[in-house]
Amino acid sequence: MDENKNREMNRRDFLKIVGVSAAASTAALYGCSSDGKPASSEAAALGEVPTDKMTYRTSPTGDKVSLLGYGCMRWPLKPAPDADGNVIDQDAVNELVDYAIAHGVNYFDTSPVYCQGFSERATGVALKRHPREKLLIATKMSNFQNYTRENSIKMYHQSLKELQTDYLDYYLLHSIGGGEGIKTFHDRYIDNGVLDFLLEEREAGRIRNLGWSFHGYTDVFDYLLSLDVKWDFVQIQMNYADWRHASGRNVNAEYLYAELEKRNIPVVIMEPLLGGRLSKLNDHLVARLKQRRPENSVASWAFRFAGSYPDVLCVLSGMTYMEHLQDNLRTYSPLEPLTDEEKDFLEETAQLMLKFPTIPCNDCKYCMPCPYGLDIPAILVHYNKCVNEGNVPKSSQDKNYSEARRAFLVGYDRSVPKLRQASHCTGCGQCNPHCPQSIDIPKQLVRIDEYVEQLKQGTL
Known part of the structure; x- marks a missing residue:
């Protein structure tokens, strides 16, 4: 108990220190101008954003899911945190949520650890202003540090409280495949009985769909699919760069998607822009994409790729600014699927990307806080x-x-x-x-x- 208190105090101290720079980091990722406002970008196409043309996919449980899902990992931040450590600009969140819902988005994905621990609260406040039955709320069991049954179940109930709901439409075991692989999965969910608890919650209707998000090695992915558990969906990292060229611990998305497709398990996509990197390509690659579709944003290619696969239920995007939300809405209202020739074109683009020595950082901030204060x-x-x-x-x-x-x-x-x-x-x-x-x-x-x-x- 004392250890948990100390950890919480350290987190609060960290929030006081990093509030301003965290906002600056997020702004840098999305191409802010020097005055802190979004740079006018090719992402904002001309014309009105359609309100009635969103592409939807139907889940096996009958949900009509907007192909564009709102990832609540990168909510707009304040210049400095409030006294309680809250770093999120709630008014800006409300505006984005209202606009998204008005234009057909109904899937919202968050986690207890997003936005330095305040994403669920901000998301809950914004969504509470809309009819619950029209929303699909997803969050996660993010029990990375404390695997005990007591702490994990407490986290689950706290998510319900923060999101101001008595049931969750989609609930995920968060970031499977890290640490020591299968052993870590057993520690987090099997040996402590937490998976059994979540299956009981699904049976009781408080969890409507149970799944997991994956960052890991092939053996862990295959192991979870071999369990005697009915998974309602799985969330994977998938974009045209990772389709055949995943790096580090991640598995090529082509393999992941194919294995889920064989089992008729719906797929939710994270990192369609590879942490923003596929919207901030070098000038040579930008020109290559613009030559083909000059009227469309660079990012739209990545979103069309992710949405073109039929077993994809939803594609998540962490949209900090209104122009990014509007651009993605245009891409999916309605989706124009990629042709086979365009898929080949993006594969060639991915191969060209490999020649440029960028670091595969997605700005997820899971590495933070650094004990020595580095950003x-x-x-x-x-x-x-x-x-x-x-x-x-x-x-x-x-x-x-x-x-x-x-x-x-x-x-x-x-x-x-x-x-x-x-x-x-x-x-x-x-x-x-x-x-x-x-x-x-x-x-x-x-x-x-x-x-x-x-x-x-x-x-x-």
Whole structure:
């Protein structure tokens, strides 16, 4: 009990420290201009957003599910947290939710750990203002730290309370496949009787659909499908880059989808934009996509890919700004499925992406808080942004060396406070087990810090 209290106090202290920089990190991911407002982007297509053309998929339980689902992992943040640590701008959340529902979105996905622990509360406040029977609410058993039956069941009941509902439409065992694989799954859900409890809750109707989200190795994925459990759905990472070229701990999405399709298990998609990276491609790849469909956003290609597979029930997107919500609504109102030729075109695009050395960070913030105060996601996001913009010179002989050097260093100091930069990494490795992408985070931070020092000294 004392350990849990200490952990909670540490989290509160962390919230006070990082409120401002967390907002800045999220803004950087989605391409904010220097004044903190969304940059005018190609994502906002011309014309009105349709209100009655959303594409829906029907689940085996009869739910009519909007193909576009709202991922509540990246709600708009305040410049600084409230006294209780709340970092979320509730008025902005309400506006986004209202607009989404008015334009056909009915699936909302959250977790007890999203937005530094405040996503469920903000989501519950926003959704409570709408008829419950018209909504499909999804959340997760995110018992990463404390596996006890008591703590896990407490987390489940707290989710119901925060979301202000007495039942959940979709409930997930969160991020299966991490840690020690099958052993960790047993620790979290089998040996403590938590899975049996959740199956009883489904039988009682308080959970309408039970499934799991996956970040892991093939053996864990196959093991869960071999259990004598009826899974109502499974959530996987799927996009045209990961379809055949998944990195780290993740399995190629082509395999995952095929195994679920064989078993008639509906698929919910996370990371259709690969943590935003498929909407922030380098100029060469942007031109490649724009040449084919100049009127459509770069992101729309990724959403069309995810939605084109018939067993996909819903595609989640964490939409921080209204322009992103509007663009995705246009893409799915209605969906224009990819042709086979367009799928081949995106596979070629994915192969081209492999030639650019970005770090597979999705800005999920599972690695946070760092015990030494680093803003790990902001560091990695800044590096990737500079790679995509061509601002990572390899040599002082590069034509754009001076301009790229300044852009990297000035942008680094603006997006990551000096005391939270990579130079302060001690290599403790506490972050690594929490990364769904299996990034060797300390190794990457050391590499980035050495690169920064070379830029500062002009020794490349």
